[in-house]
Amino acid sequence: MKFKAAGLVLGLALFLAVLFIPTPASFMTAAAQALGTPPPATTISAAQLAGSMQAVLAVLALMVVWWLTEAVPLPATALLPAVLLPLLKVTGLQGHAVYEFSPKNALQNYANPVIYLFLGGFLIAGAMQKWKLDRRFTLWFLTRGNVAGRAGSILFGMMAVTALLSMWISNTAAAALMLPLGIGVLSLVDAQPGNSRFGTALMLGIAWAASIGGVGTIIGTPPNGIALGVLNATFAHDPSYQRITFLDWMKFGVPLVLLLLPIAWAVLMRLHPPEIGRLPGGKARLQAERVALGPLSRGEKGTIAIFALAVILWVTNPFWPALLPDAALQRIAWVDEYLIGLVCGTLLFFIPVSLREGRFLLDWSDTRFVDWGTLILFGGGIALSDAMFKTGLAAWIATSFVALLGTPSTIVLTFAVVCFIAMLTEVTSNTAVTTMMVPVVVSIALRTGANPVTVAVATAISASMAFMLPVATPPNALVFGTGYVRLRDMVRSGLVLDALGCVVTMFIIFVVASRLLGVLSL
Template sequence: MAAVESRFDVWRTRAGLWGAPLCAALVWWLSDGGPPGKLAALFAATAILWITEAMPPAVTALAAVSLSVVLGIATTKEAFAALGNPILFLFVGSFMVAEAMSVPGLGARFARATARHARGRLGSLCASSGATFLLSMWMSNSAATAVVLPIALQIARATKDRRYAAAMVLAIAWGASMGGLCTPLGTPPNLIGMRAIQELPEVVGGALAFGFVDWMKVATPPALLMLVAMWLVLALVFRVRPGDAPPPVDVAPRPWSKGEVAALVAFALAATLWVLPGVLDALGVGAAKVVKQRLPEEVVALLAAVLLFLWPIHGTGEPPRRALSWREAAGIDWGTVLLFGGGVLLGDLANKTGLAKIWGEAMVSATGASSTWAVVALVTAAALVLSELASNTASATLMVPVAISLAQATGTPVVPALLGATLGASFGFMMPISTAPNAMAYATGEVTVRQMMVAGVLFDVVGFVVVLVSVLVLFG
C-alpha cells in the first residue's frame, strides 16, 4: 500500500507541475487578455497546484500573491495588504492559545475524563468522538484528533475487535471535522466564509449582523445532526452494538499543572469575550456595539496569547518558564495563515476585475440553476467533491468566490450559498488524503481505504442532505 501511495504522490506532483502552466496558458489564450482573463489563468494554475499539492499550499499562495503583481492584476500594496487582513491575526492568536492548551495536556485531560464515564462500546465511541467534537470547536481539527486518538486507540485495541477499532478511529477523525464546523475558529474554511459574509454590502450597510455567535447559531445545529448521523452510520457499517461490554482502559486522573490552569483561564477569557457582543446584543444592551468595536475577535485572540506569554508557571527549582514560549508559538500552522492570505487576495481580485460576475453568468447558463435551493445544492456538492481532492482551506478558498458569483448571477440570496460552500468544503470523509484527521486515522493501521470509502461515501451523502436542509430552513 505504501508503494502505491508513493507512486500516486509522484504522479500527482508531476500532473500539477505540468498541468498548472499548461491550463493557465490555455485559459489566457482563450480570453481577451484583459484583467479578468489574466486572473482566470492565475486561478486555474493556483487551483491545480492546490488540488495536486505539487507545491506546499502556502508556497502556492505566495506565488499567487507575487504573480498578481507581475501580471498587472493588482498593485503591490493591494497584493500584500491581503497578508495583513485582520482575520489572519485571529488565526495567529487562536492557534497560539490552542498550542498552549495542547502542550500541558489540557485536551488529553478532557478526553480521558470523558472516556472514564463512558459505558459500553458504542458509549465509548460516542464519548471519544464527542470529546474530539468539543475540542475541535476551539482548536484545529488535526490537533483535536492528535489529542484524543491515542486514548481512543487504547480503548479500541483492548477489545481486539478490528471492526470496532476501525469505527473508533473514523469516529475520532470525523468528529473533529464536525466539531470544527461549530465556531469560526474550528477550521479555516469557517473564517473564509465568515469574512465573505461580513463583507457583503447588506452586512457592511448594517442590515445584517454576522459575528461569532451568529456563526455558532447557524453552524452548530447541522454539526450536531451530523455527529448523531455519524454514530448511526458507523454503528450500522461496522456493527457496533450498544450493549457490548465496556472495554478496559486506564484513565486515572492526575493533578492539575500550572500550565493547564493558565491555558484554561486564557481560553475561558477569550471564549467569553468572543461571545459577549452577541449575548449583549440578544439582551438588548446598548454596549454591545462598543464591545464589538473595541474587542473584535482578532484583538481578543491576540490578547489571550499575550497573557499566556506573560503567565509564569515555573515552580521551585525549575528554570523560569511561561505558559507559552516563543519556541512553542513559532510552531503553529503558519502555512494555513499564508494560504488564507493568498485566498483573500484571489477572492478580492475576482470581484474587482469582474471575473466573479463572468463565472456566475457562465454557471447559470451551464447548469440552469435559478432558485436558492438549486444554487445551494450546486455549490455544496461542488465543495464536497473538491474537499475529497484538496485541503479544506483550499476548497473553501476556491468555492467561496464561486458561490458568491453564482448567487449574484441568479439573483438569489448570497448568504445561503456561502454557507453551503463553506460547510461543504469541510467535508471529505472518503479518502485518507481528504483531511489531516483522515490521514491520522489511516496511519494507525486500524482502518483500510476500502472501509473509509464505504462508510465515507454514505456519510458524505448524509452530510450533503443535512447541510442543504439546514441552510434552507434557516435562510430559505
C-alpha cells in the same frame, strides 16, 4: 511524484496559455458593462480592464491546478497573488474608482482580520496542547459514569470528545490526540488491525468526529474562516451586509454537530457493529492515566482562565450594546471577535508560570503549534477573491454559468453547491476547495438573485463533509494508517455519511439557521 510533476508543468502551461491568448470578446463586453455607458472619468479603458480579467484568470488557472495536484506546497501556491498581481499590473474597479493591485494593496489581503482571529485561536489551542489540558479533559470526560463501560458508549464518548476538542483546536490535532487513547482502548480487548469491527468503528469515529466538530465554531476549521473572510472583503463597502459574528456561527454550527454526530455514530454501529459488549478494565485504565497527570498545574489553570475569557467574550460580544452603558460602549466600540481572539492569544505570552525560571503560558518556541501555512492560505484565497471581484472576472464566470444553467433559486443552488463541494473535497484539501469555490459561488449567487451569504456558508460547511477517502483529510489519513480501517470500509461507510451530511447541511441552513433562528436569509 509523476503526478505532481505533471501538475507543475500543466499549471505553468495553462498560465501561459491563458495569459497570452487573444483577449476573448466576452471579456471586452464584460469590461465595458462594468465601466458603464458612458464610462466614468477613470484612467482605465475597457481593454485594460479586460486584460486584467485575463491575467487574473491565468493566475486562477495556475493556482487551481497546483492546489488540486499539490505540485508545490499549498501555502506556497497561496503566495502567488502577492507576487503575480503586481507583476502583471492587474487593475480593477472599486465602485467607480480605479483600484491598482500594487504590492501594498495585494499584500493587505494577507492581513485580513479573520487571519488574526485564527492566529489567536491557534495560540490558545497551542497552550492547551503544551500543558496537556486537552488530554486531561479527554480522560476526565471518558471516566464519567459508564462512558467507558460498553463498546457503543465508549465509541460515542470518544467521538463526542473529539468533536468538542475540534471546535477549538485543529481537526488534525484533535484526531492525533485521540488516536493513542483509541488504540489503548483497543488493546484492552486485543482487537487486531484489519480484523476488528470495533477497531474500524472507533478509528473512523475519531476521524469523522474531528471533521464534524470543526463546523461548530468559526475557528474550528479553516474553511469557515475563509468563507467569512471572502464575504467580509467582498461586501466591505455594502451597508446592507450583516457580518456573521462568532455567536451567529455557533447558532447553526453547534446544532449541526449535535445532529450529525449521533447520525455518524449510528452509521458506524449499523455498518460495523462491535464484536464485543463490555470493555474489561476500560474505565480503570483511563482513570489510572488521569491520576498519573496529577493535580492541575499553574500552566493549566492559566490556560483555562484565558480560554474561558475568550469564549465568554466571543459569545457575549453581540450583546454588549444592550448590556453596557453608553460611556463604556463607546470606549470598546471597536472591539470585535477578531480583536478578542488576538488579545487573548497574545496574553498567553505575558502571563508567567514561573518568573524565576522565566517560563510563561506560551514561549515563542511554542509557536510551532501555529499552523502558519493555513494563515498564508487565508491570505492567498482572499487576495485571489479580491482580484476576481474587482476586475470583474467573478461576474463574468457567474454570467457564463447563468447562460448555461439558468437562474436557480437559493435552495437549488445551495443543494448543487453542497453536493459538488462534498465530492470535490474528497480528493483535494478542503481549505483549497473553499478558497477556490467561495468567490465563484458568491458571484453566481449575486447574478442569480440567491443569497450569497447562505451559499458561501454552505460551501464552507460542505467542505468538511469529507469522510470517504484517506486523502480527503489528515484525520482520515491518520486513522487509515493504523491498519484498523480497510479502504473499502472507509469508502462504503463514508459514502453513506457523505450523503447524510449533505441532507443535514441543507436542513440546518434552511430550517434551523434561516427559518428558526434567522441567522441566514433565503
